[in-house]
Amino acid sequence: MSDALSELENILNITIPKDFVEEVVKVEEGHFDIISPFEKAYALMKILHDDAGIYHLTTISAYEKDDSFNVCYHIQHRIEEEVKEIPINFIITKIDKDNPKTPSMIDFFVAADYYERECYDFYGIYFNDHPFMERLILPEKWPDDVRPMKKEYSWEQIREITLNLAKQISEDD
Amino acid sequence: MAEDFRSRFRVLTDGSDAPLGADHHIFVGPQHPWAEEPAHFIIHVKGERVVEANIRIGFNLRGMEKAMEARTWRQNTMLIPRACGICSAVHQNVYVRLVERLAGIEDQISERARLIRMFSCEAERVHSHMLWYGILAHDTGFDTLFHVTWRDREIIMDIVEDISGNRVNPALMLIGGVKRDLPKERADKARPMINDLIKQVEYHKKVFTEEASIVNRLENVGVLTKEDAKKLTPNGPTARGSGLPYDIRKTFPYELYDDIDWNLVYYTEGDVLATTLVRLDETLESLRMLNQILDRLETASGELLQRVKPRISEGKYMTRAEAPRGEDIHYGIANGTDKPERYKIRAPSLGNIDATLKRMDGEYIADMPVILRSYDPCFSCTNRVMIINQSTGEKKIMGQDEFALKAIKAKKYNRPFF
Amino acid sequence: MSKKKLLVMGGEAIKNQVKGPVTLHISERLEKHPPPEDIRTIPRIIEEKCIMCGTCVKVCPTHCLWMEKDDKDNGMIWLLRPQCMWCGHCQTYCPKDAIHIDREPSLSVSLFSFNVRQDYEMICAKGSFKGEKAEKKLAEVIEEGAKTIKEIEEFRS
Numbered sequence: 135m136s137d138a139l140s141e142l143e144n145i146l147n148i149t150i151p152k153d154f155v156e157e158v159v160k161v162e163e164g165h166f167d168i169i170s171p172f173e174k175a176y177a178l179m180k181i182l183h184d185d186a187g188i189y190h191l192t193t194i195s196a197y198e199k200d201d202s203f204n205v206c207y208h209i210q211h212r213i214e215e216e217v218k219e220i221p222i223n224f225i226i227t228k229i230d231k232d233n234p235k236t237p238s239m240i241d242f243f244v245a246a247d248y249y250e251r252e253c254y255d256f257y258g259i260y261f262n263d264h265p266f267m268e269r270l271i272l273p274e275k276w277p278d279d280v281r282p283m284k285k286e287y288s289w290e291q292i293r294e295i296t297l298n299l300a301k302q303i304s305e306d307d
Numbered sequence: 308m309a310e311d312f313r314s315r316f317r318v319l320t321d322g323s324d325a326p327l328g329a330d331h332h333i334f335v336g337p338q339h340p341w342a343e344e345p346a347h348f349i350i351h352v353k354g355e356r357v358v359e360a361n362i363r364i365g366f367n368l369r370g371m372e373k374a375m376e377a378r379t380w381r382q383n384t385m386l387i388p389r390a391c392g393i394c395s396a397v398h399q400n401v402y403v404r405l406v407e408r409l410a411g412i413e414d415q416i417s418e419r420a421r422l423i424r425m426f427s428c429e430a431e432r433v434h435s436h437m438l439w440y441g442i443l444a445h446d447t448g449f450d451t452l453f454h455v456t457w458r459d460r461e462i463i464m465d466i467v468e469d470i471s472g473n474r475v476n477p478a479l480m481l482i483g484g485v486k487r488d489l490p491k492e493r494a495d496k497a498r499p500m501i502n503d504l505i506k507q508v509e510y511h512k513k514v515f516t517e518e519a520s521i522v523n524r525l526e527n528v529g530v531l532t533k534e535d536a537k538k539l540t541p542n543g544p545t546a547r548g549s550g551l552p553y554d555i556r557k558t559f560p561y562e563l564y565d566d567i568d569w570n571l572v573y574y575t576e577g578d579v580l581a582t583t584l585v586r587l588d589e590t591l592e593s594l595r596m597l598n599q600i601l602d603r604l605e606t607a608s609g610e611l612l613q614r615v616k617p618r619i620s621e622g623k624y625m626t627r628a629e630a631p632r633g634e635d636i637h638y639g640i641a642n643g644t645d646k647p648e649r650y651k652i653r654a655p656s657l658g659n660i661d662a663t664l665k666r667m668d669g670e671y672i673a674d675m676p677v678i679l680r681s682y683d684p685c686f687s688c689t690n691r692v693m694i695i696n697q698s699t700g701e702k703k704i705m706g707q708d709e710f711a712l713k714a715i716k717a718k719k720y721n722r723p724f725f
Numbered sequence: 726m727s728k729k730k731l732l733v734m735g736g737e738a739i740k741n742q743v744k745g746p747v748t749l750h751i752s753e754r755l756e757k758h759p760p761p762e763d764i765r766t767i768p769r770i771i772e773e774k775c776i777m778c779g780t781c782v783k784v785c786p787t788h789c790l791w792m793e794k795d796d797k798d799n800g801m802i803w804l805l806r807p808q809c810m811w812c813g814h815c816q817t818y819c820p821k822d823a824i825h826i827d828r829e830p831s832l833s834v835s836l837f838s839f840n841v842r843q844d845y846e847m848i849c850a851k852g853s854f855k856g857e858k859a860e861k862k863l864a865e866v867i868e869e870g871a872k873t874i875k876e877i878e879e880f881r882s
């Protein structure tokens with residue numbers, strides 16, 4: 135771990151406090167995973183954004199791991215002189231499944247707005263301090279407690295919910 | 308950044324989010340003759356100038372990510388190109404590279420298979436860009452050029468059909484290699500066609516840079532400065548038109564792109580003309596690349612398809628590729644069975660919307676179609692197509708369900724919509 | 726950019742006026758540029774080669790292939806035409822190379838026929854499943870399909 139961490143620190147030209155990261159994994163040449171607990175995630179992202187100058191957020195993906203949620207910010211460190219990008223997967227772990235809350239990174243990336251709202255739609259993960267945490271993709275009348283990408287809903291169940299919704303709306307009319 | 312934050316996707320149906328100073332609100336879409344795809348834009352204007360533009364997305368969600376979890380890795384190879392109507396090969400390329408890495412066979416793919424994959428991706432870039440600048444010419448009112456580009460586009464479509472058996476969805480790639488070979492007769496048949504097309508594209512470029520009636524419509528329109536571009540994270544030609552020289556084929560090479568001779572194209576002006584020229588130059592680069600690939604295929608050898616077990620061992624991996632519209636990223640998690648645990652797709656268009664809306668600030672309404680076209684809108688590509696939210700003359704705004712119902716009834720009873 | 730001119734495309738426009746239309750009628754176009762020999766269409770199975778292993782049914786992404794079999798020499802495979810997207814997965818993964826999805830003589834029929842009668846097609850019947858048994862099954866399947874379509878139509882209205 136420390137090898138990968140020091141290599142990443144060299145590339146980014148910063149020092150990352152040891153207790154901010156759980157693990158740094160070198161996936162391949164010039165491609166890293168940073169795994170960080172959610173209490174420290176905001177401070178760590180601040181270092182990456184302010185000191186290392188990372189400004190490009192490609193997307194955010196959320197997924198379930200055991201009995202917690204993980205949120206992965208795919209960010210790119212760009213070196214303009216060499217025309218080179220270092221992809222970094224910034225993974226926030228151990229987000230409580232019953233009350234999923236994690237800091238919003240909207241202070242650093244404007245693009246985080248809709249990616250975070252997409253995660254909120256599909257998983258119900260609430261991003262603290264996001265100024266407009268509302269539905270982005272799902273229909274207006276979609277039941278609030280159904281978060282379709284969760285594993286507890288199977289593909290068939292989601293289809294059934296959708297059909298019921300359509301039926302109910304046509305009956306209401 | 309939080310202070311001046313204003314969600315461009317914030318569209319409240321009671322109209323309370325309209326910016327101060329705007330006196331009219333123009334609603335475009337989701338069913339609009341301008342756009343081939345459903346998109347709902349709300350443009351707040353003061354007089355002739357745009358104050359702010361907003362977009363509403365998320366309607367016709369197809370649920371591909373969920374569907375993929377219910378299918379096997381092998382089956383998903385053919386589902387994934389359907390993420391986008393026109394850049395299907397690049398989605399498939401990203402997917403197969405991801406799975407190959409998880410299966411641990413990414414070094415065993417032969418040179419020949421990689422070259423055929425690249426051929427498919429580059430041919431797709433050519434026809435996608437040609438389609439785009441054809442429609443751009445149509446948007447500027449220059450229909451002669453539109454017809455000429457689309458006539459010439461048939462050349463590359465014929466090549467793709469000849470090589471893959473399909474016109475727009477080549478679906479040549481498989482986990483472990485490619486589906487079919489590119490034999491020598493076909494390469495010989497394609498070569499003169501490619502050379503013809505290079506001449507034609509050079510002619511298109513001449514028109515785009517010299518013809519006053521088109522240059523005047525594009526020059527200094529919708530300028531996106533480099534600083535803004537850095538903030539709003541556009542990708543692909545939109546970013547390269549604003550002086551951000553990032554192309555994943557150069558910055559993080561995949562397949563054999565670091566082995567082939569080609570130039571990175573970028574312009575610093577930031578207006579719509581710059582993004583157009585990026586695409587025109589890229590088309591030429593891609594066509595030259597196609598010729599090189601055909602030359603290399605004469606000597607390249609190796610097995611076309613490696614056997615891969617249907618079960619993929621545990622792990623997660625992220626792959627990216629340069630789609631015609633920008634940066635395409637997939638993130639896959641395997642759990643040891645033959646189905647994915649989680650699969651995330653982010654296609655380029657979603658990342659570009661923000662920057663494009665920014666371009667519109669302070670521009671004329673008349674320039675709106677050109678600017679909106681500038682990022683090559685492809686809403687099936689965002690994996691989360693539009694829902695419907697339409698306004699009549701008064702400020703009546705319908706919910707999507709209501710709208711859909713009305714649309715169905717209008718169609719069924721053959722009566723007018725409103 | 727540098728110098729702006731007018732009527733850059735004038736020459737091209739006049740040339741095209743003289744040349745006449747580029748677009749052709751479909752039959753003319755097919756005559757002049759016939760589609761490649763191995764253009765993708767729906768799969769067909771060579772009965773002698775098929776060993777009824779079921780791989781094609783398993784890998785089909787759209788679940789449009791079905792099979793019923795007793796053993797290796799007795800069985801049948803049928804196909805729901807409109808659901809097939811000509812992807813060729815069945816062809817790629819068939820261990821005996823028994824499937825072909827190349828151009829068939831009646832190309833136009835295979836491309837454009839989407840009526841209920843022709844929705845289902847028996848593409849392989851072997852051994853005791855040949856003939857009457859296969860035909861009976863196909864009739865059953867078609868009836869079921871018609872029922873589903875009716876249900877969907879009722880739901881829509």
Ligand code: SF4
Nearest residue numbers: 775776778779781819
């Ligand atoms: S066609 Fe091929 S894959 Fe399908 S059952 Fe026959 S032998 Fe197996």
Ligand code: SF4
Nearest residue numbers: 785809810812813815
């Ligand atoms: S071509 Fe594809 S969709 Fe059609 S039967 Fe074969 S595997 Fe299924």
